[in-house]
Amino acid sequence: MISKAAIRYVKSLQDKKQRQKYSQFIVEGEKSITELLKSRFNLVSIYALQEWLDAVSIDFKGVKVEEVSYEELKQISSHQSPQKVLAVVDMPEPLPLSADAGYLLALDEIQDPGNLGTIIRIADWYGIKHIVCSKGCTDLYNPKCINSTMGSFLRVNLVYADIAETATNLQLPLMVAVLDGKNVHEGGLPEKGILVIGNEGHGINSAIINASDVRLTIPRFGDAESLNAAVSTAILLDNLKR
Amino acid sequence: MISKAAIRYVKSLQDKKQRQKYSQFIVEGEKSITELLKSRFNLVSIYALQEWLDAVSIDFKGVKVEEVSYEELKQISSHQSPQKVLAVVDMPEPLPLSADAGYLLALDEIQDPGNLGTIIRIADWYGIKHIVCSKGCTDLYNPKCINSTMGSFLRVNLVYADIAETATNLQLPLMVAVLDGKNVHEGGLPEKGILVIGNEGHGINSAIINASDVRLTIPRFGDAESLNAAVSTAILLDNLKR
Numbered sequence: 001m002i003s004k005a006a007i008r009y010v011k012s013l014q015d016k017k018q019r020q021k022y023s024q025f026i027v028e029g030e031k032s033i034t035e036l037l038k039s040r041f042n043l044v045s046i047y048a049l050q051e052w053l054d055a056v057s058i059d060f061k062g063v064k065v066e067e068v069s070y071e072e073l074k075q076i077s078s079h080q081s082p083q084k085v086l087a088v089v090d091m092p093e094p095l096p097l098s099a100d101a102g103y104l105l106a107l108d109e110i111q112d113p114g115n116l117g118t119i120i121r122i123a124d125w126y127g128i129k130h131i132v133c134s135k136g137c138t139d140l141y142n143p144k145c146i147n148s149t150m151g152s153f154l155r156v157n158l159v160y161a162d163i164a165e166t167a168t169n170l171q172l173p174l175m176v177a178v179l180d181g182k183n184v185h186e187g188g189l190p191e192k193g194i195l196v197i198g199n200e201g202h203g204i205n206s207a208i209i210n211a212s213d214v215r216l217t218i219p220r221f222g223d224a225e226s227l228n229a230a231v232s233t234a235i236l237l238d239n240l241k242r
Numbered sequence: 243m244i245s246k247a248a249i250r251y252v253k254s255l256q257d258k259k260q261r262q263k264y265s266q267f268i269v270e271g272e273k274s275i276t277e278l279l280k281s282r283f284n285l286v287s288i289y290a291l292q293e294w295l296d297a298v299s300i301d302f303k304g305v306k307v308e309e310v311s312y313e314e315l316k317q318i319s320s321h322q323s324p325q326k327v328l329a330v331v332d333m334p335e336p337l338p339l340s341a342d343a344g345y346l347l348a349l350d351e352i353q354d355p356g357n358l359g360t361i362i363r364i365a366d367w368y369g370i371k372h373i374v375c376s377k378g379c380t381d382l383y384n385p386k387c388i389n390s391t392m393g394s395f396l397r398v399n400l401v402y403a404d405i406a407e408t409a410t411n412l413q414l415p416l417m418v419a420v421l422d423g424k425n426v427h428e429g430g431l432p433e434k435g436i437l438v439i440g441n442e443g444h445g446i447n448s449a450i451i452n453a454s455d456v457r458l459t460i461p462r463f464g465d466a467e468s469l470n471a472a473v474s475t476a477i478l479l480d481n482l483k484r
Contacts, residue, residue: 122473127464152466185484221483222369224394227476231364234473235480241463242427 002047002068002076010047010076010088016139023091025141026076029083030056032151037061039154042090047076052084063087078143091141095157099170101129102192103240106163106174108208109136109199110229116140117148118230119197124152126237131158132166132194164211167194173213176204177236181215184239190214195240197233244289244310244318252289252318252330258381265333267383268318271325272298274393279303281396284332289318294326305329320385333383337399341412343371344434345482348405348416350450351378351441352471358382359390360472361439366394368479373400374408374436406453409436415455418446419478423457426481432456437482439475 002010012018013026024044027033030052036043043063050067073082097104105128110116116138123131138145140158149156167174173193182189193214198204209215218227218235227235254260255268266286269275272294278285285305292309315324339346347370352358358380365373380387382400391398409416415435424431435456440446451457460469460477469477 118470118473121466122469124464124466125462125469150466150468155465218480219484220367222366223397224363224366224392226392227364227367228360231360231473231476234469235476238460238477238480242461 002066002072006066007072007075010086013088014078014143016142019091019139019141024088025091025146026078026143027087027089027146028077028079028085028143029147030085032146032154033085033087034058035151035154036087036089037063041092041154044088044090046085046087047073048085049073078147094159095130097130097132097157097159097161097166097170099172099192101127103128103237104130104132104166104170104172104194105233105237106132106134106166106194106196107137108134108163108196108204110197111138111200113138113142113145114148115200115228115230116142117145117150117153119233120145120149120156120158121152122230122234122237123156124149126241128237129155129157131156132163133158133160134163135160163194163196163208167211170194174208174211175214175216176209176212177216177218177232178209179217181217183219184216184236185219189216189240195233195236197229197236200229244308244314248308249314249317252328255330256320256385258384261333261381261383266330267333267388268320268385269329269331269388270319270321270327270385271389272327274388274396275327275329276300277393277396278329278331279305283334283396286330286332288327288329289315290327291315320389336401337372339372339374339399339401339403339408339412341414341434343369345370345479346372346374346408346412346414346436347475347479348374348376348408348436348438349379350376350405350438350446352439353380353442355380355384355387356390357442357470357472358384359387359392359395361475362387362391362398362400363394364472364476364479365398366391368483370479371397371399373398374405375400375402376405377402405436405438405450409453412436416450416453417456417458418451418454419458419460419474420451421459423459425461426458426478427461431458431482437475437478439471439478442471
């Protein structure tokens with residue numbers, strides 16, 4: 001049984017302003033919540049179906065767990081068909097950016113929460129530990145974004161900051177993908193740096209392209225004019241890390 | 243001015259059954275429609291805003307063009323904010339599959355129209371001319387799919403057929419991506435074949451995995467459990483074509 005006030009509060013976290021006001025966000029799904037319990041993130045409360053609570057053997061480590069009906073879960077979920085469990089989580093402090101892992105990713109005004117989540121998942125696959133998002137990027141804590149990371153938001157540190165300033169501070173080369181750059185299939189790519197991925201519609205801001213140190217190109221074998229942001233990220237990281 | 247019957251008809255093409263009944267589908271956006279006029283596809287009618295018709299100089303080659311208001315366009319569009327032009331197009335006969343281009347792509351029960359469209363766009367980037375879709379795949383002519391191809395549906399031939407049978411008929415090796423296959427970064431990959439991409443949730447059907455000739459693996463450097471279908475397609479094609 002969940003109180004009406006709690007339903008209102010959890011629902012309200014689908015709104016960015018409310019998330020920022022309370023520094024909390026929601027996470028859905030058994031896998032992410034199991035992983036959360038082992039992470040540096042602080043869980044505030046868990047809302048779960050009785051059938052799920054009966055079936056799992058999880059150490060909730062003192063986190064408040066409330067049993068809810070499917071109808072109640074539907075009211076607080078961001079999904080039309082909710083998963084069996086939902087958690088309210090404190091936003092963690094971002095970690096300091098570091099160049100230890102070789103490559104960082106920088107996202108220039110990525111607008112779609114699903115794209116941001118997919119890019120975080122790709123970064124996690126390729127062992128990228130830090131992402132710099134320009135201030136114009138969509139919010140990491142949007143439920144659509146968190147859902148599409150498939151749990152990778154737990155392992156990739158994301159900081160909202162100026163991209164060019166970050167490159168200067170960390171003394172790392174800025175790498176951009178353009179149509180007339182160095183063919184990434186030819187090798188000899190930088191062993192560290194900040195790879196910039198541009199906005200879905202208009203690509204990378206010209207100021208960042210002008211400030212860049214390395215210009216890369218994904219070779220094209222057919223006739224499509226472009227690839228989407230997440231797909232480009234994956235191909236570039238696959239070529240950098242090989 | 244568009245008749246009420248025409249509005250009803252064009253709207254109805256958002257429904258698969260209606261599309262199949264009339265063998266017609268809708269295409270939106272200036273770029274795709276300009277390219278359509280130069281393609282093997284047969285345009286039936288074009289509905290466009292006056293401001294767009296005034297601004298463009300396109301040879302419509304005798305296709306019926308109707309001026310519509312923004313409100314009318316909104317009624318027939320699949321977008322909430324429609325683009326300035328929409329066309330009704332005859333479904334073309336699929337071309338015979340061929341192994342000329344080296345690689346074919348096979349999609350095993352891809353469910354999401356946006357994913358299918360994105361994969362067609364990636365195939366077009368890598369010069370893949372033919373895609374075999376299992377019968378359980380979503381419909382190519384779903385407006386969401388056509389939109390997300392960004393025009394690439396014009397250049398990639400897509401056929402619904404049995405994947406294993408197609409491999410046998412074309413005498414091509416079936417390639418699947420699994421967790422314990424050959425590392426694609428190590429080279430020595432087949433110079434032709436059918437690359438199978440699995441369903442978003444449960445991957446490739448075990449019957450196809452068992453019938454496969456080549457097992458590939460995208461090396462992982464971090465901790466994400468998997469990559470999505472479109473992203474995997476892109477990385478695999480980038481490695482095959484390099």
